[in-house]
Amino acid sequence: MNSGVDFTENASVSEELESVVVRFSGDSGDGMQLTGMQFTDTAALLGNDLSTFPDYPSEIRAPIGTVAGVSGFQVHFGSKEIYTPGDSFDVLVAMNAAALKVDLPKLKRGGIIIANISGFDRKNLGLAKYPEGADPLNDGSLDNYVVHKIDISKHTKDCLIDSGLGTKEIERSKNMFVLGLLFWMFDKPLEHTIEFIESKFAKKPEIAKANIKTLNAGYNYCESTEIFINRFKVSPAKLPAGVYRNITGNHATAIGLIAASEKAELPLFLGSYPITPASDILHELSKYKANGVKTYQAEDEIAGICSAIGAAYVGNLAVTTTSGPGMALKTEAAGLATMLEIPLVIINVQRGGPSTGLPTKTEQSDLLMAMHGRHGESPLVVLAATSPSDCFNVVYEACRIAIEHMTPVIFLSDGYIANGSEPWRFPSGDSLQKIKVSFLKSPNGDNGEILPYKRDEKLVRPWIIPGSKGMEHRIGGLEKENETGNVSYNHHNHELMVNLRAEKINKIADYIPLAKPDTGNEKAKLLVLGWGSTYGTIKTAVREAIKEGYDVAHIHLKYINPFPKNLGELLNCYDKVLIPEMNKGQLLQLIRAKYMIDAKGFSKVQGLPFTTIEIKEKIAEMLS
Amino acid sequence: MESVTEQNIKLTSKDFSSDQEVKWCPGCGDYSILKQAQTIFPDINVPKENLVFISGIGCSSRFTYYMDTFGMHSIHGRAAAIASGVKAANPELSVWIVSGDGDSFSIGGNHLIHSLRKNFNFNYLVFNNQIYSLTKGQYSPTSEKSKITKSTPYGSIEDPFNPPELALGANAAFVSRTIDRDPKHMQMVLRRANDFKGTSFVEIYQNCPVFNDGAFFIFTEKETKKEEALFLEQGKPLIFGQNDEKGIMITDSFTCKIVNYKEEGIAPENLWIHDEKNKTKAFLLSQFVNMEQNGEMFPRPFGILYAVERPVYEESLISQINAIQAKKGKMTLDRILSGDKTWVIA
Ligand SMILES: Cc1ncc(C[n+]2csc(CCOP(=O)(O)OP(=O)(O)O)c2C)c(N)n1
Ligand code: SF4
Ligand SMILES: [Mg+2]
Numbered sequence: 003m004n005s006g007v008d009f010t011e012n013a014s015v016s017e018e019l020e021s022v023v024v025r026f027s028g029d030s031g032d033g034m035q036l037t038g039m040q041f042t043d044t045a046a047l048l049g050n051d052l053s054t055f056p057d058y059p060s061e062i063r064a065p066i067g068t069v070a071g072v073s074g075f076q077v078h079f080g081s082k083e084i085y086t087p088g089d090s091f092d093v094l095v096a097m098n099a100a101a102l103k104v105d106l107p108k109l110k111r112g113g114i115i116i117a118n119i120s121g122f123d124r125k126n127l128g129l130a131k132y133p134e135g136a137d138p139l140n141d142g143s144l145d146n147y148v149v150h151k152i153d154i155s156k157h158t159k160d161c162l163i164d165s166g167l168g169t170k171e172i173e174r175s176k177n178m179f180v181l182g183l184l185f186w187m188f189d190k191p192l193e194h195t196i197e198f199i200e201s202k203f204a205k206k207p208e209i210a211k212a213n214i215k216t217l218n219a220g221y222n223y224c225e226s227t228e229i230f231i232n233r234f235k236v237s238p239a240k241l242p243a244g245v246y247r248n249i250t251g252n253h254a255t256a257i258g259l260i261a262a263s264e265k266a267e268l269p270l271f272l273g274s275y276p277i278t279p280a281s282d283i284l285h286e287l288s289k290y291k292a293n294g295v296k297t298y299q300a301e302d303e304i305a306g307i308c309s310a311i312g313a314a315y316v317g318n319l320a321v322t323t324t325s326g327p328g329m330a331l332k333t334e335a336a337g338l339a340t341m342l343e344i345p346l347v348i349i350n351v352q353r354g355g356p357s358t359g360l361p362t363k364t365e366q367s368d369l370l371m372a373m374h375g376r377h378g379e380s381p382l383v384v385l386a387a388t389s390p391s392d393c394f395n396v397v398y399e400a401c402r403i404a405i406e407h408m409t410p411v412i413f414l415s416d417g418y419i420a421n422g423s424e425p426w427r428f429p430s431g432d433s434l435q436k437i438k439v440s441f442l443k444s445p446n447g448d449n450g451e452i453l454p455y456k457r458d459e460k461l462v463r464p465w466i467i468p469g470s471k472g473m474e475h476r477i478g479g480l481e482k483e484n485e486t487g488n489v490s491y492n493h494h495n496h497e498l499m500v501n502l503r504a505e506k507i508n509k510i511a512d513y514i515p516l517a518k519p520d521t522g523n524e525k526a527k528l529l530v531l532g533w534g535s536t537y538g539t540i541k542t543a544v545r546e547a548i549k550e551g552y553d554v555a556h557i558h559l560k561y562i563n564p565f566p567k568n569l570g571e572l573l574n575c576y577d578k579v580l581i582p583e584m585n586k587g588q589l590l591q592l593i594r595a596k597y598m599i600d601a602k603g604f605s606k607v608q609g610l611p612f613t614t615i616e617i618k619e620k621i622a623e624m625l626s
Numbered sequence: 627m628e629s630v631t632e633q634n635i636k637l638t639s640k641d642f643s644s645d646q647e648v649k650w651c652p653g654c655g656d657y658s659i660l661k662q663a664q665t666i667f668p669d670i671n672v673p674k675e676n677l678v679f680i681s682g683i684g685c686s687s688r689f690t691y692y693m694d695t696f697g698m699h700s701i702h703g704r705a706a707a708i709a710s711g712v713k714a715a716n717p718e719l720s721v722w723i724v725s726g727d728g729d730s731f732s733i734g735g736n737h738l739i740h741s742l743r744k745n746f747n748f749n750y751l752v753f754n755n756q757i758y759s760l761t762k763g764q765y766s767p768t769s770e771k772s773k774i775t776k777s778t779p780y781g782s783i784e785d786p787f788n789p790p791e792l793a794l795g796a797n798a799a800f801v802s803r804t805i806d807r808d809p810k811h812m813q814m815v816l817r818r819a820n821d822f823k824g825t826s827f828v829e830i831y832q833n834c835p836v837f838n839d840g841a842f843f844i845f846t847e848k849e850t851k852k853e854e855a856l857f858l859e860q861g862k863p864l865i866f867g868q869n870d871e872k873g874i875m876i877t878d879s880f881t882c883k884i885v886n887y888k889e890e891g892i893a894p895e896n897l898w899i900h901d902e903k904n905k906t907k908a909f910l911l912s913q914f915v916n917m918e919q920n921g922e923m924f925p926r927p928f929g930i931l932y933a934v935e936r937p938v939y940e941e942s943l944i945s946q947i948n949a950i951q952a953k954k955g956k957m958t959l960d961r962i963l964s965g966d967k968t969w970v971i972a
Contacts, residue, residue: 478699
């Protein structure tokens with residue numbers, strides 16, 4: 003429906019659409035996240051390409067019925083390639099007045115509203131702070147939309163009257179009625195959700211039965227009432243052949259770490275302290291005990307990274323996960339890991355800052371902190387994932403670099419891709435590149451000494467783990483003498499070591515891919531340069547702009563420190579460079595400082611991702 | 627005939643001494659601690675390569691550089707957090723934390739209490755000199771109230787921590803105290819700490835001749851030692867005094883009293899008999915610091931105040947992993963990559 007179909011003027015039955023954006027919106031307690039995820043799973047299983055955007059408040063249960071308590075789940079699915087959750091919606095499910103109030107501005111003109119009537123009584127209208135006497139469902143203010151008013155609460159109650167369940171449990175099932183409606187509307191089968199319910203409530207068969215019954219009731223309601231004149235079909239997308247699954251960024255990150263640990267043949271250790279939006283990585287990894295994964299919930303973020311340093315010291319693939327505030331606490335220990343030169347993966351799932359900021363909203367504002375947020379000259383590797391499934395690739399790469407180059411690596415994700423999901427043509431275990439590990443087991447000095455800081459051609463020092471007979475030695479945070487690692491306060495030695503540590507990181511550029519345009523040519527009037535989670539939006543915008551005749555290209559960075567070797571050269575092939583970021587211009591500073599080009603920034607710090615239109619308008623403006 | 631393998635060669639204390647020059651001030655109590663550690667290590671039944679010292683920052687924490695074992699001199703206050711990861715990742719290693727009173731009770735307080743609670747099987751040594759030495763003499767969380775230091779020229783206004791009380795409060799499984807100037811006692815305590823399975827908390831009174839000289843002399847000098855120090859022995863009565871004439875009893879109302887048992891005709895077996903398995907008694911012992919009777923301070927207890935084993939963190943971790951592994955079996959990487967729900971696009 004990106005083609006701009008207006009439902010108000012459309013009466014045909016079972017119409018074929020290229021892509022649709024549905025927004026499920028309701029109170030935090032209405033189960034919109036689960037509803038959206040179930041709808042997504044079914045769409046994915048039927049071969050649609052898609053992208054999701056869960057958007058929830060930071061309060062667990064904000065006051066019921068208020069604008070603050072609105073929880074949304076957005077899914078964009080289609081028969082074409084989908085890279086973003088969509089700028090605006092075609093269908094809005096509004097479980098109450100507050101949901102309508104929050105999300106109506108982004109509903110396309112002519113779009114469909116499915117409104118739960120009982121969420122629009124006087125009390126709910128009041129809670130949503132509609133002016134006294136306002137009645138949006140009936141006062142004509144929604145005339146530009148197709149409004150379906152359904153008493154979802156009542157239908158659910160009627161359906162479960164004999165179920166023996168209490169009022170609360172019955173009320174809680176109403177999201178299944180909605181899901182049934184949507185499945186009918188988009189001509190999708192119920193079976194995947196039924197399977198899900200049966201397994202989720204295996205131990206509570208009466209709840210399972212009630213949910214399935216309500217789901218069917220929603221579906222049948224459409225069939226029998228003919229309330230919807232339109233029924234839509236979104237065919238499977240023509241994606242590359244293969245086996246797919248649906249995955250969120252945090253989930254992909256977790257299994258990327260497991261994959262790296264298997265391919266490096268090292269045990270996986272995670273030291274972490276819970277924080278939104280990173281906790282799901284801890285949750286997910288904690289399930290893999292049977293694979294020997296050790297997750298350690300530490301007493302704070304400092305202990306999270308320190309325990310990981312301890313585990314790395316004794317030869318594990320060690321990881322710590324957090325978000326902004328926790329990242330701040332880890333900085334001193336990250337400096338220690340840089341000084342020790344041990345492998346460590348530090349994951350920052352960014353959120354809106356500073357301070358507690360916008361805990362459940364997204365931002366890319368920790369880039370400069372990742373680059374520079376340690377005392378002293380303490381360079382380390384910084385990588386950023388571009389999409390939910392790309393978290394797998396990039397975190398895997400983070401592990402590879404950490405181990406093969408004996409360095410801490412900061413992996414940046416953010417709330418948008420961490421919680422968002424997309425179909426993923428996952429790799430087979432065999433196809434993953436092996437990660438080379440070697441522990442030094444015998445002295446490496448010419449005279450039989452142990453030289454823990456003697457470097458190889460990559461400037462990498464050996465990994466010597468406790469338990470290796472005859473290899474006893476000390477390491478620490480004090481400056482060390484070159485090669486021996488003994489404490490040294492010699493000023494020339496310090497400068498040498500500072501330079502060696504920096505050069506080691508720079509040299510990694512020889513072991514990573516070169517930059518190249520993702521969309522467009524190696525020469526154009528305008529380059530849009532992005533990093534991290536803005537990938538899908540920039541790609542979509544640039545593709546559309548090219549179609550419209552603009553001379554523009556898109557390069558997206560996953561390697562931020564070090565940059566790909568050819569980046570400077572490549573940047574010079576474009577007349578203008580635009581850098582959109584969900585911050586106040588942090589990559590912009592790095593690029594301008596390093597390559598001395600007059601790149602222009604485009605920033606958005608609303609806790610929300612860019613929309614395609616915003617980027618497109620900026621492209622047009624830059625080229626006009 | 628058995629050939630001589632490296633295993634058979636008995637190590638000596640010299641084998642635990644690194645090639646680095648020891649740089650503590652002359653007369654520093656840390657020397658004695660280093661010496662006692664090096665003395666016991668040849669026969670504690672741990673292969674040398676399995677010994678790992680993790681220290682924080684402070685004069686005390688330099689210890690790591692002087693031991694010819696594996697070691698990490700880390701950052702201020704975080705040794706216990708690093709050691710937790712070491713132990714969780716490799717339970718085989720014999721891990722020794724070396725820390726100071728500032729390192730452990732100020733900046734590292736959080737890691738201290740949680741490691742005691744989680745009960746990793748490691749040894750936690752705190753060199754308590756009741757001062758920040760490395761930073762040249764500010765009061766510490768164990769400095770006595772009213773202490774005059776560089777940062778408290780008019781006297782500190784804070785009450786100090788009482789380390790054994792703090793440790794017991796954090797549910798420590800092993801709580802002990804020893805002192806730099808009593809080598810034999812320190813060796814005994816270090817051996818007990820090594821043998822104990824669980825977090826062995828060892829407070830070591832350590833003299834800093836430069837910034838807090840003599841803080842513990844009453845427990846070591848001939849004239850006062852016997853009156854002021856009480857050396858605990860399991861199953862033995864609590865006896866002290868110039869001529870071993872004084873004993874301690876617990877009344878029915880759980881208060882403690884000092885008795886001149888010889889004069890009063892009390893049989894030694896009727897005095898308080900030390901029982902390191904009794905937490906209530908251990909707690910009372912920890913309170914001696916502030917107890918007095920008719921103006922006479924109670925003696926300071928040295929030795930093992932409390933030692934009761936309970937499940938250690940890394941063993942529980944491994945046994946949970948084993949149990950789940952036995953029940954579920956290892957998941958293949960392909961299975962993890964595919965998840966439960968997949969679809970095929972042809
Ligand atoms: C994060 C941090 N804060 C402060 C310091 C400075 N500092 C180093 S050692 C120390 C206190 C040491 O006292 P203590 O732990 O009692 O050790 P001691 O030197 O007395 O053995 C301080 C405050 C530091 N190194 N790191
Ligand atoms: S300052 Fe005190 S504690 Fe530090 S080395 Fe000198 S005597 Fe020892
Ligand atoms: Mg001290």
